[in-house]
Amino acid sequence: xxxxxxxLDPWRSGIGQRALAEAVLVAAICGAxxxxxxxxxxxxxxxxxxxxxxxxxxxxxxxxxPLLVGALGGVAAAAALVGLAARDERIDTDTATAVVVTGMxxxxxxLALAPEAPPRLEELLFGNPLAATAGDLAAAAALVxxxxxxxxxxxxxxxxxxxxxxxxxxxxxxxxAVRLGLLLLLAAALAVAVEGLGNLLAxxxxxxxxAAVQRHxxxxxxxxxxxxxxxxxxxxxxxxxxxxLDIAAGAAIALALCATAALGSLMPRRAQRA
Amino acid sequence: xxxPLVEASGLAAxxxxxxxxxxxxxxxxxxxxxxxxxxxxxxxxxxxxALLGELRPAAGSARVEGRPAYVAQSERTRLxxxxxxxxxxxxxxxxxxxxxLPARRSERVAAxxxxxxxxxxxxxxxxxGELSGGQRQRVLLARALVQEARVLLLDEPLAGVDRPSAExxxxxxxxxxxxxxxxxxxxxxxxxxxxxxxxxxxxxRQVAYGPPADCLRRTVLEQTxxxxxxxxxxxxRSLRAVAVQHHDH
Amino acid sequence: MVNASLSGPxxxxxxxxIILATVPDPFDLWQLPFARTAMAELLLLSVxxxxxxxxxxxxxxxxxxxxxxxATFPGLVVAAATGFSAPLAALAVSLAYAAGVVAxxxxxxxxxxxxxxxxxxxxxLLVAALAAGVVLASDVFTSGAGVDRxxxxxxxxxxxxxxxxxxxxxxxxxxxxxxLGRTWAALGFDREGAGTLPLPAGxxxxxxxxxxxxxxxxxxxxxxxxLTTALLIVPAATVRRFxxxxxxxxxxxxxxxxxxxxxxxxxxxxxxxxxxxxxxTLSAAIYLTAALARALRSPRRPTRGxxxxxxxxxxxxxxxxxxxxxxxxxxxx
Numbered sequence: 001x002x003x004x005x006x007x008l009d010p011w012r013s014g015i016g017q018r019a020l021a022e023a024v025l026v027a028a029i030c031g032a033x034x035x036x037x038x039x040x041x042x043x044x045x046x047x048x049x050x051x052x053x054x055x056x057x058x059x060x061x062x063x064x065x066p067l068l069v070g071a072l073g074g075v076a077a078a079a080a081l082v083g084l085a086a087r088d089e090r091i092d093t094d095t096a097t098a099v100v101v102t103g104m105x106x107x108x109x110x111l112a113l114a115p116e117a118p119p120r121l122e123e124l125l126f127g128n129p130l131a132a133t134a135g136d137l138a139a140a141a142a143l144v145x146x147x148x149x150x151x152x153x154x155x156x157x158x159x160x161x162x163x164x165x166x167x168x169x170x171x172x173x174x175x176x177a178v179r180l181g182l183l184l185l186l187a188a189a190l191a192v193a194v195e196g197l198g199n200l201l202a203x204x205x206x207x208x209x210x211a212a213v214q215r216h217x218x219x220x221x222x223x224x225x226x227x228x229x230x231x232x233x234x235x236x237x238x239x240x241x242x243x244x245l246d247i248a249a250g251a252a253i254a255l256a257l258c259a260t261a262a263l264g265s266l267m268p269r270r271a272q273r274a
Numbered sequence: 275x276x277x278p279l280v281e282a283s284g285l286a287a288x289x290x291x292x293x294x295x296x297x298x299x300x301x302x303x304x305x306x307x308x309x310x311x312x313x314x315x316x317x318x319x320x321x322x323x324a325l326l327g328e329l330r331p332a333a334g335s336a337r338v339e340g341r342p343a344y345v346a347q348s349e350r351t352r353l354x355x356x357x358x359x360x361x362x363x364x365x366x367x368x369x370x371x372x373x374x375l376p377a378r379r380s381e382r383v384a385a386x387x388x389x390x391x392x393x394x395x396x397x398x399x400x401x402x403g404e405l406s407g408g409q410r411q412r413v414l415l416a417r418a419l420v421q422e423a424r425v426l427l428l429d430e431p432l433a434g435v436d437r438p439s440a441e442x443x444x445x446x447x448x449x450x451x452x453x454x455x456x457x458x459x460x461x462x463x464x465x466x467x468x469x470x471x472x473x474x475x476x477x478x479r480q481v482a483y484g485p486p487a488d489c490l491r492r493t494v495l496e497q498t499x500x501x502x503x504x505x506x507x508x509x510x511r512s513l514r515a516v517a518v519q520h521h522d523h
Numbered sequence: 524m525v526n527a528s529l530s531g532p533x534x535x536x537x538x539x540x541i542i543l544a545t546v547p548d549p550f551d552l553w554q555l556p557f558a559r560t561a562m563a564e565l566l567l568l569s570v571x572x573x574x575x576x577x578x579x580x581x582x583x584x585x586x587x588x589x590x591x592x593x594a595t596f597p598g599l600v601v602a603a604a605t606g607f608s609a610p611l612a613a614l615a616v617s618l619a620y621a622a623g624v625v626a627x628x629x630x631x632x633x634x635x636x637x638x639x640x641x642x643x644x645x646x647x648l649l650v651a652a653l654a655a656g657v658v659l660a661s662d663v664f665t666s667g668a669g670v671d672r673x674x675x676x677x678x679x680x681x682x683x684x685x686x687x688x689x690x691x692x693x694x695x696x697x698x699x700x701x702x703l704g705r706t707w708a709a710l711g712f713d714r715e716g717a718g719t720l721p722l723p724a725g726x727x728x729x730x731x732x733x734x735x736x737x738x739x740x741x742x743x744x745x746x747x748x749x750l751t752t753a754l755l756i757v758p759a760a761t762v763r764r765f766x767x768x769x770x771x772x773x774x775x776x777x778x779x780x781x782x783x784x785x786x787x788x789x790x791x792x793x794x795x796x797x798x799x800x801x802x803x804t805l806s807a808a809i810y811l812t813a814a815l816a817r818a819l820r821s822p823r824r825p826t827r828g829x830x831x832x833x834x835x836x837x838x839x840x841x842x843x844x845x846x847x848x849x850x851x852x853x854x855x856x
Contacts, residue, residue, distance in 0.1 A: 038643065039352070039355060041640075043642055043643045043646060044586065044642040044643075044646065047642075047646045081811060084811060084814050084815060084818060085810065085811060085814055087814060087817070087818055088764050088814065088817065090763060090764060090766050091580075091760055091763060092583050092585075094583055094585045094586050095580055095583065095585040095756060095760050096760070097586075098586060098588070098589055098752055098756050099752075099756060099757050099760050099807055100807065100811075101589065101752075102589070102750060102752040102753050102756065102757055102806075102807055103757070103803055103804055103806070103807020103808065103810075103811070104807075105749050105750060105800075105803060106750055106753060106799065106800040106801070106802070106803020106804040106807065107800070107803070107804045107807075108800075109671075109674075109675045109749075109750075109796075109797075109799070109800035109803075110794070110796055110800040110801060110804050113671060113675065113796050113797060113800065114794045114795060114796040121671055122657075122661075122670055122671070125674070126653075126654075126657045153374040154374070155376075156365075156368060156373050156374075156376070156377070157368065157373050159357065159361070160365045160368055162352060162355055163352055163355050163357055163362065163365070163402070164346060164352070164414075166323075166326075166344055166346045167343075167345070167346055167365075167414065167417070168365070168368070169326060169327075169328055169344075170326050170341065170342055170343055170344035170421075170423075170427070171341070171343075171365065171366065171368045171369045171421060172341055172368065172369050172371070173368055173373060200650070200653050201650055201653065201654055203646060203647075203650055204647065204650045204654075207643060207646070207647065208647055208650075211643060214354075217356050218356050218358070218401060219356055219357065219358070219361070220355075220356060220357070222356075223356060247658045247661075248657050248658055248661055250654075250657075251654040251655075251657040251658045252654075252658070254650055254651070254653075254654040255651060255654045255655065255658070258647050258648075258650055258651040258654070261647050
């Protein structure tokens with residue numbers, strides 16, 4: 001039993017168990033979704049939405065509402081504002097997005113730093129997996145079930161539109177509808193992930209695992225499965241590091257996830273079949 | 275006489291603002307192939323999009339029998355996306371509906387047969403991005419075959435394609451005509467347009483539509499291409515014309 | 524006021540008096556020493572960042588500007604904990620980050636700058652930097668080194684050294700604009716066809732990135748690592764919406780930045796918050812108000828036409844636009 005002790009120690013407490021469950025659930029669905037985020041070149045959009053939802057988090061914290069509610073509201077607001085900001089053809093979308101992100105980060109900080117009883121801004125920015133509640137677990141589980149079902153059902157259209165949007169629309173698959181579905185999934189995934197990782201680091205669980213596998217796989221299905229597995233493994237590793245090195249859990253998970261992306265991109269590509 | 279498979283009547287379409295194309299009036303019967311000629315920016319792609327139903331007509335109407343297949347420039351498809359040639363061909367089955375279910379066995383058989391027909395059965399498992407330009411076009415044609423479309427819209431299918439693939443594609447297009455399908459092929463190859471049943475000359479508006487003999491005349495070509503065309507006359511009768519290409523794609 | 528109530532001040536008067544009581548005296552901006560310093564700092568930064576911001580917007584380096592500022596966070600944490608010079612640490616990290624971005628860009632020749640793939644790498648690098656900073660701040664150095672202050676700036680803590688750095692930044696940006704302005708403009712318009720330039724294209728662009736790093740570092744004490752774009756991008760983008768000439772942009776952007784800074788400083792005094800968030804909120808609000816006004820005036824959706832592939836639309840939702848289309852332009856995209 002001694003050998004297993006170090007492996008089991010972090011999970012002996014209720015806090016540890018909930019942190020583990022939350023991290024695994026979030027990693028599984030976000031790692032899988034990340035393949036599509038990359039394939040549809042949404043990583044910049046995802047990061048902007050993640051940064052931009054901060055005011056939602058702060059308002060929820062101030063009002064005593066669940067962070068998930070604030071995150072969803074924040075995502076919706078950020079998306080709408082990016083749409084507004086980018087309408088001018090003279091301003092490229094990068095710049096427009098940066099304007100909105102700047103404003104939202106500033107607004108969130110203003111709300112959090114000004115009043116007398118500020119919410120712990122750091123926790124909102126960088127997450128706190130150890131604060132996972134039963135409600136958070138329920139939300140994560142719901143995301144896995146619904147999101148997972150959506151990914152399975154949409155698999156063929158997502159594949160077709162990723163490869164060739166024009167040809168797919170000829171096939172009767174509507175690229176706009178597919179992209180919209182993907183964006184909604186992305187928004188939901190971000191809203192759930194920010195509880196553990198915070199809005200500055202949540203991007204890692206979405207895109208790092210997919211980035212790690214992208215040059216090494218030959219089919220979308222394999223990419224998704226592998227990315228999810230890597231996400232889960234890295235999250236667990238991060239939690240172990242947090243427990244034994246006594247470092248912030250959210251940051252530890254984020255660093256582990258980024259490391260997988262670095263490793264994956266450095267590894268040589270599999271030899272092509274002739 | 276059966277109705278034409280493709281019909282445009284007073285069609286105008288654009289992207290908001292003044293229409294990019296207007297005064298389109300033509301009909302394509304089953305078994306006919308149409309070469310769409312015109313300068314870059316002249317509206318060839320806009321026409322194809324309007325026929326696909328992606329653009330709503332600003333004026334007039336466009337009618338296509340069934341769901342057309344669209345074979346695009348293969349540069350625009352994602353070459354680093356991890357799908358095999360077989361996977362791409364199989365995508366044609368999405369046209370049958372029920373996209374939320376995995377492909378049935380009969381559909382997989384159809385995809386394999388389509389790949390055979392375009393001569394690519396040997397590379398069915400190869401990643402799409404690793405195929406040559408010509409092979410990719412053939413795979414997209416296989417996808418169109420699986421789709422069982424009666425109308426095929428092709429956007430410069432022979433651009434930058436190697437010789438063996440070009441021959442295979444041309445031969446296949448001939449077969450498809452024989453099967454009673456309708457083909458619209460946008461192309462820069464003015465000379466190649468002679469081999470088509472009809473030619474549609476397009477420069478924001480329909481300049482001409484008719485048999486190649488009528489359309490491939492100096493006056494028509496100059497109206498279509500403006501200064502982009504170089505016309506050489508040989509022995510006073512036959513006309514050799516070369517369109518100057520800009521590589522904007 | 525003819526029918527003023529006889530029983531005392533009206534409700535309106537009371538409300539106005541309450542508001543006036545809490546609002547700070549504008550002269551405080553000048554009278555309170557820390558406010559004077561903050562004002563001077565922000566004005567200097569407005570000139571530097573406003574000028575440079577014009578180029579950032581013209582050359583589409585918005586994301587880099589945001590990332591390079593935020594990436595300095597771990598350097599700032601180490602500096603705060605060890606007593607090392609914060610600007611030097613930040614400069615080292617930011618220039619290293621800039622070099623990394625350039626190197627990553629070179630690995631893929633011929634790919635459009637700003638393609639999502641590049642964003643991916645820089646975004647993950649940014650996440651790693653922020654995470655590393657948090658670990659260093661709370662667990663390695665356990666000083667609780669005012670993470671909020673490093674990320675969002677300070678109103679009270681600005682000193683002479685910061686002013687000097689800001690002044691240096693102004694000088695550098697002004698010089699660079701005079702020397703490199705035409706080159707940058709030519710490269711932005713048409714990279715391949717730019718012809719013979721006084722400097723090789725790579726060097727000119729590298730200098731632009733380096734300069735962005737320097738200005739971001741100069742802005743860190745006042746606005747914080749996460750909000751350097753409030754000075755660098757938002758004012759210039761707001762001016763750019765009105766499509767002025769480059770010269771007008773170069774004059775108007777610093778002016779707008781300066782006015783917004785003063786207003787933000789006032790707001791910060793009133794709300795007892797750092798000036799960075801106030802400026803970010805205010806400047807973005809002004810931009811979005813202009814955008815809203817324009818949207819209301821011409822409600823028909825301006826499509827981006829067939830030239831923009833879907834991935835260039837914001838979150839690419841625009842229906843119909845760009846399912847089939849060719850990438851446009853030969854300059855920066």
